Amino acid sequence: MSDGTREPDLRYLAHVRPSARQLRWQALEFYGFVHFGMNTVTDREWGLGHEDPALFDPPDVDAGEWVAALAAAGMRGVVLTAKHHDGFCLWPSAHTAHSVAASPWRGGRGDLVAEVSQACAAAGLALGVYLSPWDRTDPRYGSGRDYDDYFVAQLTELLTGYGDVFCVWLDGANGEGPDGRRQLYDWDRYVRVVRALQPEAVVSVCGPDVRWCGNEAGHTRRDEWSVVPHELRDAEGTASRSQQADDGEFSRRVRSDEEDLGSRAALAGYAGECVWYPAEVNTSVRPGWFHHPAEDDRVRPAAELFDLWRAAVGGNSCFLLNVPPAATGRIADPDVAALAGLGDLVRRHVEGDRAGEAVVGDEDGPVDLAGAPVEGRSPWSPDDDRPRLGLRFPSAFPVRSVDLWEDIAHSQRIERFSVVLSRAGEVVWRGGAGVVGHLRILDVPDVLADHVEVVLEEFRARPALTGVRVVSA
Incomplete structure (x- = not known):
């Protein structure tokens, strides 16, 4: 990126500004990720695809309880995994049979996206949606335009049926491997759809508004610049650095070669343009992103979560903390306790201002x-x-x-x-x-x-x- 021969133009850098949507997003500071779906009931992280929808029948789903637990931690929004890599949809999509409509949950008439949307509206929290580009079930995946049409159709359903959305989270993870199906995503088209249907929403990770911090461990750089080289907006580049295998190790791995993205030293010799591309720090309260009963004794304590919050929110980033409900449909007691403790520490910090x-x-x-x-x-x-x-x-x-x-x-x-x-x-x-x-x-x-x-x-x-x-x- 840099050859060290040219000093950066400070006047130029000092006038690169955020959009209004980026400013609104940054003001949220702290919001939750909710991973829930087929993987929850099969006790997996990455589903294989084609799981029988009859497996999905959580007996006690309470989106209001989820939102209340997240709000108690001080969160101001919720990003729901509407479809993960296995392809199972938590809303009754008209474009696939692989959804809650084919399950026994709520008698086949359930819509978890709607329930979370309503719970967020009642509690005053912002709603975001995660729609996995990688889909291990849909036969169109790898076909090019046909799959893009399918993805856009589902994106349209999510952005037109559930009220205002503050964030569309596009994951770059993909475990197909060198011999698997390869889909060249039309990222630009996806962003255009978001801009048309939810113009105030940011597009995160494989999008131009919010930058993935580069790890899933909750690690924040010592100095996090929002003004960075425009090449970092390359969605395919982000996808290449995202998780490629369900190995149980990626979630706590931190790369040391990307610690400085925007200082004078980092930009010396750089002849390209810079953009406003702020960072989001994401991690989970547990080792996994989905709930696993075997991890109930491995929930991060409130003090550790507070340290992550201080580093991320207090380090010019937003903090996205994952809280996965259990297969019953409720958030497990250890998670609820950790969130309540975190919220108390955050409040004490804010109220301790003299x-x-x-x-x-x-x-x-x-x-x-x-x-x-x-x-x-x-x-x-x-x-x-x-x-x-x-x-x-x-x-x-x-x-x-x-x-x-x-x-x-x-x-x-x-x-x-x-x-x-x-x-x-x-x-x-x-x-x-x-x-x-x-x-x-x-x-x-x-x-x-x-x-x-x-x-x-x-x-x-x-x-x-x-x-x-x-x-x-």
């Missing part, structure tokens, strides 16, 4: 920047070589983190910042990090401080912050 108690200002006077961004607030955008922002508190308290928001509507410009904590005029801690973006959570080792100074050290053009949160331990 910035509202501070006098906030720079050398020019007071600044209205305390707390998270609010509508109508003007950003702090000083025209200095090394801007400094101070927060003076009436008394010292233990600081756990300093959280910053950048005005990403005008691009991502901050490359490095530092934070200095003081008590009674004496420096007690210095730290810092690289990019800010939508939100950056900088951990602090619980030191007592009554003054916080934020210094913007390096940036690509005039920077702008829209909020500062100082979280008490």
